[in-house]
Amino acid sequence: MRPTCCIYNFAMCFALWPYVDILPGLSELNVRLLEQNPVIDVPLSNENEDLSMDAGSIYKTISKNIREFLLDFHQKYGTFIPLVKSDLLKHLTKKMHKDLKDYEMLILELTIEEMAKLVNTVPYFEVRYKKHTLAMEDLATLANENWLNDQVINMYGELIMDLWTESKVHFLNSFFHKQLIAKGYEGVKRWTKQVDLFSKHLLLVPIHLEVHWCLVTADFLKKKICLYDSQGIGLQKVAVNILKYLIKEAKEKKRTAFEEGWTVLLLEDIPHQTNENDCGVFVLEYSRCLALSEPLQFCQRDIPQIRKRIYKELCECKLHDNC
Template identity: 55%
Template sequence: MTKAQLLTSATGDEEITELIHDYLEEFYGKYGSFIPLSENDVLENLQRVLNKDVSDRKPFIFMEIMKYQAALANAPMSNFKVSYNKHSLTLEDLSTLDGQNWLNDQVINMYGELVMDAVPHKVHFFNSFFHKQLVTRGYEGVKRWTKKVDLFSKSLLLIPIHLEIHWSLITVDMPNQHIQFYDSQGIHFRYPVENILRYLLTEAKEKGKPIFQKGWKMIVSKCIPQQNNDSDCGVFVLQYCKCLALGKPFQFSQEDMPKVRKRIYKELCECRLLE
């Protein structure tokens, strides 16, 4: 009889505690912190291992989780690092996904690469520094960024825009020649959209694509999920990117942001998108 089968018939506090500690130890090693942990993660693991409902033990289970976390509070994995392609995230970077922190460029850019790679050859994600470079140095300052990329063969371009302390998103629907602006506070900054239009017109001329040198339409997205705080704009941008790239509807709201933050953290550590 396996350990799980033995525990199924009569599960005491010590046995449950051991299973909790085993799971949390593995979780901590995998993610470098407990930032992406939810109590349901632990409950689902226990129910899977024991093959029975443990909801009646929730108070005890949650207390054990708190005790384990408290014991490791002063022992962070400061050398924890996640790498994907040319991207590298430290625990400090990943910690921007905790609570109400503002996401940094490193998190935005690595996640964008995961989104892009989830839909090969169809989506191109621009580095978050692209627009700033375009503004300060013009087309000449960014033309090498797409030296090996045919933007006009893509279905969708995703361009995160960071203006002072706020993240927005510009998308380009290449087949329909639509440039669209998404903002989780309902703000419309016209000049970034115009910057991207000028960039695309110049790129089309440089790459010999006359069909893309006219016929563009600029659109402001309305009736999209909105934030009700000052800290989740980056999370909304990443969620917009994921849904648009995968062709999924925007079925999320401000209430989902704590859960979305945890999921994004896990996706970055696992280097793949999760449901």
């Protein structure tokens, strides 16, 4: 008897596989696919019995390795939101020592099947790092085109600061600017009680404007303040707010060299978003690149992958060396 494999609508699978990398929460989608597409038994091979048995062995091995990979992945990240097709293929290739290019349709079918089984199997998932705690609802803001929340922004900022033992970059909490506007310098004076901002090279200030995120930076070596706005709105007043704060902070800390000589720039030649939802992701990627002194060489089409990378970095509590 020839071994068989179960496949779903062939055209649907063929169309879906190239886009696995940009389908956050694919497991939820797969439940619907399983319900809507009848299972069909199809022989794995039309050749002789020996080849069929070999195909059956490959089927079982691929199935086992996919199951193990997805189980570990789901336990590590809580969902399949950050799953990238290349992660799975790399794992299978390493395990089987075999080029699996001819088996991509089978791999997709088995992946969908196994992912559907694992939906909601993690009863509770959270990430803790220093004073930060991310629940699943926080991490879920990295799926699709959701707006990022303060918890994700602030923990990622903590990871950025921890890139260096000498701590030359400081990331202010996303609530800082709101508190500054509401209560003035006295309202945020204690926020830097244990931090000498003027000993840093770079200050990163995420600004939450109700329905939009932007970033203000202060380069203490060049005494330059820059506004990075992925929508190009040009709200220069938020940069001026940070300038006024730094001047008062310099007077308070008796750092007279920083009381004057600042320039404020609204940067235009930077990556811009082409939708209404990804401003928070742009702020984090601006921050990451600037902290690492890397050029801003990303664009809107890179954002789905950047969201997945950020999700993984948050769960692993460290930034990846390679993007």
